[in-house]
Amino acid sequence: MSKPIPHDTTGESECEHALVHLYEFLDSEMTPDDEQRMRDHLAHCSPCLAELSAEEIVKKLVRRSCAERAPEALRVRIHAQLTVMTTG
Numbered sequence: 001m002s003k004p005i006p007h008d009t010t011g012e013s014e015c016e017h018a019l020v021h022l023y024e025f026l027d028s029e030m031t032p033d034d035e036q037r038m039r040d041h042l043a044h045c046s047p048c049l050a051e052l053s054a055e056e057i058v059k060k061l062v063r064r065s066c067a068e069r070a071p072e073a074l075r076v077r078i079h080a081q082l083t084v085m086t087t088g
């Protein structure tokens, strides 16, 4: 008899998992298991990869400008641009 898997992926899509843990991934705060799962998913899911790239770029810009947060307008613009680049 197989043991039930405590954290079944049923009900939580891999995309949801990736998006929910996006910031943990960016900050390297994930468990090795979750990080591996994230990498596996990003390797074949371009929408999530685009999402990650957008956040990563925003983070870098924010860090460079020493601001607490990227202005909302900037965030939106970068995000829209990347989405067009990767899906269009």
Ligand SMILES: [Zn+2]
Pocket: 014, 015, 016, 018, 041, 045, 047, 048
């Ligand atoms: Zn995905």
